[in-house]
Amino acid sequence: MxxxxxxxxxxRTLAHVVPFAVFMIFNLIYQFVGEAMLWEHDRAPWYRHxxxxxxxxxxxxxxLGVLAFFWKHYELRWSKKVWIGGLAGLxxxxxxxxxxxxxxxxxxxxxxxxxxxxxxxxxxxxxxxDPGVFENPAAYWTSLILRMxxxxxxxxxxxxxxxxxxxMRFLLDMDGNYWKVPFGRPSKNSLVVVTLAFVLxxxxxxxxxxxxxxxxxxxxxxxxxxLLACVVMHGVANAMMGIYALHYGKLGLW
Numbered sequence: 679m680x681x682x683x684x685x686x687x688x689x690r691t692l693a694h695v696v697p698f699a700v701f702m703i704f705n706l707i708y709q710f711v712g713e714a715m716l717w718e719h720d721r722a723p724w725y726r727h728x729x730x731x732x733x734x735x736x737x738x739x740x741x742l743g744v745l746a747f748f749w750k751h752y753e754l755r756w757s758k759k760v761w762i763g764g765l766a767g768l769x770x771x772x773x774x775x776x777x778x779x780x781x782x783x784x785x786x787x788x789x790x791x792x793x794x795x796x797x798x799x800x801x802x803x804x805x806x807x808d809p810g811v812f813e814n815p816a817a818y819w820t821s822l823i824l825r826m827x828x829x830x831x832x833x834x835x836x837x838x839x840x841x842x843x844x845x846m847r848f849l850l851d852m853d854g855n856y857w858k859v860p861f862g863r864p865s866k867n868s869l870v871v872v873t874l875a876f877v878l879x880x881x882x883x884x885x886x887x888x889x890x891x892x893x894x895x896x897x898x899x900x901x902x903x904x905l906l907a908c909v910v911m912h913g914v915a916n917a918m919m920g921i922y923a924l925h926y927g928k929l930g931l932w
């Protein structure tokens with residue numbers, strides 16, 4: 679078994695695909711098991727009352743472990759253009775948050791029934807992960823820190839390592855050695871496929887924001903030639919989203 683683990687650890691493709699696959703498998707399991715575990719009763723233990731408070735921390739720890747296992751393969755080198763990723767993260771998340779912000783500014787009420795409103799994200803986004811369900815301060819801060827760790831570190835790494843680090847290259851040389859393709863090499867094919875795949879990996883209500891954000895991230899990858907810039911962009915964006923969600927009570931955003 680140890681020899682097999684060594685073989686897997688040396689595989690650069692597995693290093694870029696497995697963390698994302700593990701993350702998505704957890705999401706899929708939660709959709710079914712989480713609903714089955716839910717028991718809204720006064721006597722329900724906390725993990726039955728709020729299954730997401732159990733699943734997300736486990737997902738976070740496991741994905742961090744997988745990332746650490748493959749860490750040597752990731753091209754997270756510092757460059758002078760990394761700051762562009764941070765700035766792009768602020769711009770990109772601004773577009774992502776715009777629909778639900780407009781929902782409030784326009785004085786809309788209730789959940790959107792119109793297909794256009796759902797597709798554009800014009801919704802209150804109130805229901806979602808809430809660390810405030812815990813009255814105990816230690817439990818609250820543990821829940822919040824792990825949730826932010828998931829959003830800012832885990833999601834940023836697993837998604838950018840897969841979408842930009844692997845898939846952008848793979849699409850340019852599927853039958854050859856795609857690892858010889860320099861990071862950030864542009865093509866219309868990779869732009870369309872990677873961006874649309876990124877959009878479809880999110881809920882329909884986030885499609886509009888994901889389309890703008892995904893396109894902007896592609897541009898950052900091409901311009902900076904830096905995977906770290908893309909990770910920083912994602913981390914900044916998710917940090918701002920988390921702060922916004924908590925401050926305005928729009929917990930459905932994350």
